[in-house]
């Protein structure tokens with residue numbers, strides 16, 4: 548073998564080794580990207596809201612930035628994800644638990660467009676937000692129902708509330724957005740309460756959504772049955788802090804959610820919740836102690852010791868430390884794992 552062939556062989560072995568090593572560690576579904584996936588990150592910001600959406604075309608949207616106290620965590624999260632710019636920045640309404648982290652976001656990332664409702668607040672944080680928007684030479688786009696944010700590359704992104712100019716309650720000014728990607732749909736409602744929810748129902752918007760970001764951290768003043776029946780989500784995400792002083796989520800809201808048979812996922816219990824979809828299938832992942840756990844979606848679990856793989860619902864799964872996750876049977880077979888006769892047909 549000549550020198551060139553040897554070095555070629557060595558590099559091939561190196562690449563193969565890296566590949567095998569990579570597969571043996573925890574499979575990280577989020578890193579592989581074929582340009583077809585939409586990701587929704589419900590970021591754990593304690594008592595507050597912050598949702599990062601990564602579109603298949605590479606664009607990003609940040610809806611709310613959590614309270615100021617967790618802005619450092621938020622910036623870390625966005626930097627870890629290697630977010631370079633935010634194409635659409637939405638502050639649903641001028642409450643601190645939603646806009647508190649946004650000044651820091653504007654300081655750290657290039658922002659293309661900013662959306663705020665037509666509602667001001669006499670607060671330091673709101674003034675800070677306006678200052679940063681000005682510094683960045685951005686014009687505020689007033690978010691109200693009927694406004695289309697994007698309609699391209701298979702994504703439809705619309706604002707469906709607020710539907711009025713005057714509310715006595717600031718929460719009802721919340722910008723409510725609906726994102727549709729093939730069969731997948733997401734509704735993010737900020738802190739919109741009963742009044743705004745009923746307006747959306749009355750206006751006849753197509754509210755049906757696969758995933759609902761539950762209004763106002765699971766407060767009883769949101770999530771009316773009339774609204775929930777129209778949205779009819781498979782998954783309902785509640786963003787809130789552990790042992791918060793508001794008593795969120797309220798038991799009335801939880802009961803109404805249970806009545807529509809939706810799966811409730813909470814950031815106070817799970818930390819950051821990530822939904823990944825190709826427009827048809829959904830994977831729900833979360834981060835607990837830096838270990839990604841797949842909560843939903845089709846996947847298989849292998850036993851690193853016995854090299855046998857199981858369906859995720861099998862009742863003879865290996866201990867957690869011996870588990871390896873595969874996205875498909877083919878992947879498991881390719882890695883030399885054999886199917887468990889009882890659970891894989």
Ligand SMILES: [Zn+2]
Nearest residue numbers: 642644738763
């Ligand atoms: Zn709030």
Ligand SMILES: [Zn+2]
Nearest residue numbers: 640642718738
């Ligand atoms: Zn609020």
